[in-house]
Amino acid sequence: MSTIDVISKESILSNLRMLDELYSNSSSDITKPILYSKLALIEYCGWLECSIDIIMNKIVEYVQSNDLKRIGENAIKKVAGFSYDNHFIMLLIQTFGIVNTDKLYQEFQEGGKLDILRSKLNNVDLIRARNRAAHTYHSDISITYNAPNLYINEVEKIHEILVDIYNYINSVLNSENSENSENSENSENSENSENSENSENSENSENSENSENSENSENSENSENSVSESNETLSA
Incomplete structure (x- = not known):
């Protein structure tokens, strides 16, 4: 798992040159x-591999649940490879979701960028050479590898595509977060408005009840005074 958080080509090009x-x-x-x-x-x-990790880890950053975030990070750590079908797309579906991945396909397929990326990452000769180089030491002069300048050209071709995919994913997830935040705010405002309305209704009801009680009390007092006055008249 990469500790780098930006898809950069400067360092790798410097090393290759x-x-x-x-x-x-x-x-x-x-x-x-x-x-x-x-x-x-x-x-x-x-x-x-590091560039693919960066894309996947950026997706996991948006996960709210710590448990799910840990599961996502562990899933990325377990993947050791860079092939398009078995590593890149499978990880993308697991982290970004199959529906969002389909939308990404629609976004990038027309320009042929995914076809280019697929051909580069699914290169059988590259994968075999990498596995041999990573798991053996040099002891046979008949085994050779491509000159370093070949990979300089490959980095130049692939870097732009990977950055475009990274930016697209970041844009989608930011938009979803913003929408969720807006919905949450609207829901909170609606709840506050409802509570305020209920409070106002309760207050109006209480005032109405107090007014009615006051009126009844006044009527009762007037009635009592009237009876008292009538009794006085009869007495006289």
């Missing part, structure tokens, strides 16, 4: 060019 220069200056050596090429391959594939 340095390795490419070392590779070019070691043509007289049998072993060094192979080792530089091998390291360039591992660096490039590591950058792919």
Whole structure:
């Protein structure tokens, strides 16, 4: 799982260019060019995995439940690879949701960006070379790897697509959060308005009752005074 939180190409390009220069200056050596090429391959594939992690971790940041957030983070940690079908899309469906992933498809499919990304990440030769480089040490000069400058070109092609996907996902999740916050605020305002109305109605009812009681009391007093006055007249 990556500790980097921004999809950047500067560092990886710097590393690859340095390795490419070392590779070019070691043509007289049998072993060094192979080792530089091998390291360039591992660096490039590591950058792919980190970039995918960054996208998925950004999605998990929006999760409110700590339990679900922990499950999402653990799911990302368990994935070791960068293939389009088995890693990138499967993680996207698990974290972003299949409906949102479908919307992302509609957004990017027309420009052919997902086709490009799929062809790059599903490259069988790249995956095999990476697995061999990552799990073996150099002992056979017949095994070679692509020159570092190949991966420089690949980073340039893929970086823009990954950043566009990252920004799209961030925009969708921000919009959903804003909508939920607005609905929550409207619901709270509606509840406060209802409580205020109920309080006002209660107060009006109480005032009406007090007024009625006061009127009844006054009528009763007037009636009593009238009887008393009548009795006085009869007495006289």
